[in-house]
Amino acid sequence: MAQFKIAARAERDLVSILGLSEERWGTEGRERYATLVSAALQKIARDPLGPSSRERELVGPQMRSLHLRHAGSRRHVRDPVHIVFYRVTKTSIEIVRVVHERMNPHAHVGQKSRAR
Secondary structure, X not given: OOOEEEOHHHHHXXXXXXXXXXXXXXXXXXXXHHHXXXXXXXHHHHOOOOOOOEEOOOOOOOEEEEEHHHOOOOOOOOOOOEXXXXXXXXXXXXXXXXXXXXXXHHHHOOHHHOOO
């Protein structure tokens, strides 16, 4: 399994997403969504070029995405609405952003989002 690092912007995305999940669906809802996000990150680490992911070169160089609905562990989350954008490098996987499916990825994912 490949190692991954999470960019600061992606960390902020996750804090915001999970905070909103808790506001809307309580602690259990937050935990369910966090489990789904974790499953997505593990899936990306196991097979970053897998068939559930999409090449997103138009968004950025070496960029790929995985919608949370393809994470595999959706048993307790009916309609996940977020997409993980990541970049595969020679040594690791950079989780660049986690954005709502309705957001324009060209406006929210780019060079400024690189992990430090």
